[in-house]
Amino acid sequence: MTTNGASLPGWGDAALVHCRVCDWSFLQPRDLQVTACPHCYSDGLRPLAVDHDLLPYVRPAEAYLPFALSEDQVRAAVRAFARGIPLAPIDLQPQRLSQRLQAVFLPRWLVDAEVAATWQAETGFNYDIVSHEERYDQNRGGWRTQQITETKVRWEPQVGRLKRQYHNVAAAALDEKPHVRRQLGAFQTAAAQPFRPETAAHALVRLPNRSPQDAWPEVEVELRKTAAGECRQAARADHLREFRWSPEFADRHWTLLLLPMYSTFYLDDEGRPRPVLIHGQSGRVSGLRRASMRRARRLASILAVIAAILLLASVLAVAIGSWLGEAQVQALGTAGVLVGLLVAASALAPLGVVWLFNLSQRRHMQVFL
């Protein structure tokens, strides 16, 4: 789909698109063909023609993490995901998953702020004490002493003033960030590079749905943590506890960091799209691997029919054999009954295997978005 939605300054030739189904908004490069929403996998993506002033959460991107996986690595990850599923859904095939792969950048807030604060804490300094262990053995000549060293912590109260500029403190720009982190794992932000519009030419950019106001408490926690660490360093201490501060923040500046991810999906038995997400740096794949109960039922039905036919024929053979007095026919019929029962029992196996597999996968299931 080529969009003609509104564009945003600082983002190059990309337009705003909005999914009518899941209410998610993206920036879509104008040359990028997108067939389905990378969130709900519907075809509900539509251009959004609004003034960017009406998008209070959107800030220019400052940096991005490049996609670090080659095409082969991504395909290999997809193949590994699809491998080993007993009676997989028809749609769960590596080729289809690869065809539907969509590169997406997820946003994260980066905040710069100047902090002035007074603080107090207890700083802990490691020190070694010398102690002793004594052993007495009547048969080995009496006492033996061993000197041991034990590390302890000495705590000292300290107070101080802090005036520091902090850069690129990260905070979630999506309400779903905990799910993303749980599913995909952490991103190596050390690989961040300055953002240029052309770097996002092949990927959709998810727009933040968490306002800076909502994200600020998280930033404050992070700033506090960073400041506490720096105060510990300033005191050349090994530990710090009971850190309290009275901060004043100034010059807050919000930008975005873009995190790489691939999104694809497969349709389950009911035709519902099941998301499969791939970490753009590590290649970690996350998604629910489901076996097809429909295929299992079909296989079980076939086996049941075969068993029924076999049992019927065998019972007839036994009856005829006893009527004619042919022991061999009777024996053949009896064997047929046994085989038929065996086949009937095995008809339950596909259902059981699929049920157990889906049950085991459900334990790992993490609902994304």
Added chain:
Amino acid sequence: MPVCFPPPGYVRTESAVEGIELYRQAPELLAHRRIETFDCPQCAGQRAYSVADGGLSCVNCGYYEPPSRPMVGKGAESFEFTVETMTRVARGWGHARKDLHCQYCGAHTTLPPTLLSYSCPFCGSNKVIQRDAPQDALRPRFLAPFALTEGQCQETITAWLRGHWLAPAALKRVAHGARLAAIYLPFWTIDATAHANWRAEVRRVRRIGGKTRVVWRWESGKVTQVFDDWLVPGATHVNPRLLEVVQPWDLAALVPYEAAYLAGIQAQAYEVTLDAAWESARRAMREQVRQRCRGQASSRRMRNFSMEMQYRDENWRYILLPLYLASYEHNRRIYQVAVNGQSGKIGGQRPADWRKVLGLTLAWLLPSLLAALIPAYFLPPSDLALTVSVLGALLFVAGLAFTVYMVTTALRMEGKGR
């Protein structure tokens, strides 16, 4: 957060991070404290610690200044056995003192600079070399002030010297002339908690089928013992037995070290290092714990006894305890007397009058011997002669026993016997 910044008692300290100011509690300025003088503010005379009043008194005009620091007793701060603590411990005596080295017995003593005449309190020798007291020695943090005045001590010593019938009569004159020195002796107090696990084969006797059989059975147990303020003398020039005799010390009377307490009083720096003191204390502690472990067993007869023991919460203090030392010369021998500066308990060596011992021995043994022999050899046999002989023999044996008692008593007086 503190309303005023920085809070009182905090001083700025170096920060390793730009943009962060750091304030810490001002350390107690103990290292190389300023040199204090004890000039009287009224008459410019010299003040000295007054045992009777517990403060500084001017010897000229009687100006009195009470001590400024409260008693801390057994709650006095103790230190862990760390190298860092050792270096952090305050150093020096805090006031100018002279260090004297006795060429006769090797003892080191420090004393105020105003003290002009000096003889070694340990041996009475006046062969001493004077030098400045080192400021880099560990400084005691607590001391127990003298509770006994010099006069009271002198009376105690005089009574003690005169108080023994075997003491020579000349000692009564010496008692007045005994050189008395009030001195603070160094001690280490050591706290520790010992946890021990033991096992041993214990002998049990059982009667099986009318026969007695010895059975060795394994037993084990645990012992936890807390050692509080284990005292180890820091001085080597005082007879350890003397220090044992004058114990105990009342550590509840400990006060924070203040130079004023040493004004006009001698003090000795430690000669036994902390390491050595701790080792000595450990040896004694572990033996106590071992005895307790053995006591837990169901029988005293055991074999293959073994135990493991760990020390926890090991702490130490370096303190000064008050002692009056007197040394006097008798028959060209130096005798030492010590008096506990708190309780007045006395211990020491007294010369025995060996002529008195000999005289009494002869006075008893000779007549009894003669009484035993003369009737036997020179008198015709009779009941009376036999009775006198037997009585003489009995008296002779009693005389021998008395002689042994006198000799051991005399040796004990001189510090030679047990």
